[in-house]
Amino acid sequence: MDYLGNKELLNLHKTGFLSSRKCPASVVLKSYEWAKAQRQQGNCIVCGNHSTIEKDVFEILLKGSQPLILVLARHMKSRWDENITTALNQNRLLIISPFPENVKRITRETAYCRNLEIIKMCDCLTVGYVSPGGQLAKLLEKKNFSYL
Incomplete structure (x- = not known):
């Protein structure tokens, strides 16, 4: 795993957010x-x-001052938007990539692995929506979580 930002955030109580694309x-x-x-x-x-x-929820959260952890479905980027750089400089953001350098594109498989990492690291999980029969539905079959 590669990390960028404040690794101390991993010691906090963490709530994961997942949602199907549609x-x-x-x-x-x-x-x-x-x-x-x-x-x-x-x-x-x-x-x-x-x-x-996910992008919209992340952007809403990024506008705040609370701690935030972003888990990527690809390897770490080399450049970040200004708002992400600002949050990193404020020590309130941690970016994690569970993928090696050669994984540059997001695929169905890398998204699945990313979601699994989010579930593993969180103390609780909130799910916006689960498409019946989709990847997220399969991943969450035996997990405890709350729906919005």
Whole structure:
């Protein structure tokens, strides 16, 4: 695993956020509200940044001041957006890549592995939406989590 940022965040109580790529509009709105509440409460959230809903939730959280862990579905990037660099400089962000250097593209398999890593490292899990029969549904079959 490669790490960039504050590894001390791993010692905090962590809530993971996962959601299937396609989800109803009502779930999208609930996810946004959930992210805003987590930001206000200062909770450490672990999420990805691949699907549209994950990107949106991550961006909402990034605007706050709470700790945040981003788990990638590929190897570490060499350049980051300014808002990510700012959070790294504030010691409130940790970026993790569980993949070797040669994994430059996100695939269905790397997304699955990333989601598994998020589940393993979190104390609790919140799920926006699970598409019936999808990869996330299979991964979560025997896990305890809360729906939005």
